[in-house]
Amino acid sequence: MTAPFSWIRPEPHGIHVVPADIWVDPSRAVPRALVTHGHADHARGGHGETIATPATLAIMKLRYATSDGARPVEYGESISLGGGVSATFLPAGHVLGSAQILLEHAGERVIITGDYKRAPDPTCAPFEVTPCDIFITEATFGLPVFTHPPITEEIGKLLDARTENPDACILVGAYALGKAQRVIAELRAAGHMDTIWLHGAMEAMCRLYEEHGVMLGDLRLVSDAAKDQMRGAIVVAPPSALNDRWSRRLPDPITAMASGWMRVRARARQRGVELPLVISDHADWNELTRTIAQVNPQETWITHGREEALLRWCELSQRRARALALVGYEDEDD
Numbered sequence: 001m002t003a004p005f006s007w008i009r010p011e012p013h014g015i016h017v018v019p020a021d022i023w024v025d026p027s028r029a030v031p032r033a034l035v036t037h038g039h040a041d042h043a044r045g046g047h048g049e050t051i052a053t054p055a056t057l058a059i060m061k062l063r064y065a066t067s068d069g070a071r072p073v074e075y076g077e078s079i080s081l082g083g084g085v086s087a088t089f090l091p092a093g094h095v096l097g098s099a100q101i102l103l104e105h106a107g108e109r110v111i112i113t114g115d116y117k118r119a120p121d122p123t124c125a126p127f128e129v130t131p132c133d134i135f136i137t138e139a140t141f142g143l144p145v146f147t148h149p150p151i152t153e154e155i156g157k158l159l160d161a162r163t164e165n166p167d168a169c170i171l172v173g174a175y176a177l178g179k180a181q182r183v184i185a186e187l188r189a190a191g192h193m194d195t196i197w198l199h200g201a202m203e204a205m206c207r208l209y210e211e212h213g214v215m216l217g218d219l220r221l222v223s224d225a226a227k228d229q230m231r232g233a234i235v236v237a238p239p240s241a242l243n244d245r246w247s248r249r250l251p252d253p254i255t256a257m258a259s260g261w262m263r264v265r266a267r268a269r270q271r272g273v274e275l276p277l278v279i280s281d282h283a284d285w286n287e288l289t290r291t292i293a294q295v296n297p298q299e300t301w302i303t304h305g306r307e308e309a310l311l312r313w314c315e316l317s318q319r320r321a322r323a324l325a326l327v328g329y330e331d332e333d334d
């Protein structure tokens with residue numbers, strides 16, 4: 001008999017599912033990959049076969065212009081990977097198409113969360129708590145100082161700034177995959193139906209979300225606008241464009257940024273952000289600890305961020321845990 005869980009092996013460049021010879025979110029090209037979601041630190045082009053949800057595959061096709069070897073799996077569908085291993089994709093609540101992957105072999109159940117959050121998000125299916133033996137969790141915001149406020153509060157700040165500055169525009173820095181669409185959808189939910197202006201780099205992903213049923217209202221490109229048309233408006237751009245020449249075409253922009261890191265004042269100052277919005281697509285400290293308690297695995301493996309504090313929390317609450325040292329996970333997507 002083989003040792004328990006010897007079939008799943010964390011290696012520096014990904015998690016190797018040995019009997020099926022397949023990798024989860026590998027950081028280099030492999031013959032067979034399971035991909036949790038479309039962010040660049042998890043999804044890479046060039047794999048022989050890529051197994052992911054249909055939305056993640058569409059995102060990968062858009063970003064890497066390739067769909068070779070794409071094998072779609074719906075949420076809740078179980079597939080056989082060979083070697084007596086099966087995989088089931090479960091919603092992770094992180095971005096469109098994002099999945100936790102449940103792997104089963106010889107009666108043992110392992111879940112790899114990828115990135116996830118528990119806060120509601122109108123642009124993707126909510127995280128499903130699923131029992132397992134080993135729970136491999138991300139820990140991007142794995143420190144007690146990281147608490148994300150309800151998004152309605154942050155959207156309220158954004159709308160207030162707009163009302164108070166009718167002759168300016170509010171320029172919101174937001175990652176092109178996930179954050180931008182979530183901010184726009186939450187603005188719509190808060191009753192803001194005016195045109196939202198987009199940086200050109202946002203357009204294709206917003207359209208992809210709409211094709212997957214996430215309605216974003218009237219979106220237009222900044223490049224098609226006269227400067228005065230954008231007074232009193234909200235403009236969404238990638239964070240890299242905030243302090244770029246590009247922003248000179250905007251009328252007196254007030255710079256905002258939607259990120260979990262905006263909890264850290266120094267980070268906001270560094271980027272010249274006047275209106276920090278603490279909006280994250282990752283679980284905060286409370287969501288991480290609550291999720292581990294609810295899933296209640298035999299063992300928790302922690303990766304992808306600040307492992308130490310969460311490891312300590314597990315020990316103090318009598319839970320077995322270990323930190324994994326995977327390389328290549330930089331948050332594109334905080």
Ligand SMILES: [Zn+2]
Nearest residue numbers: 037039115333
């Ligand atoms: Zn991500």
Ligand SMILES: [Zn+2]
Nearest residue numbers: 039041115331
């Ligand atoms: Zn990530």
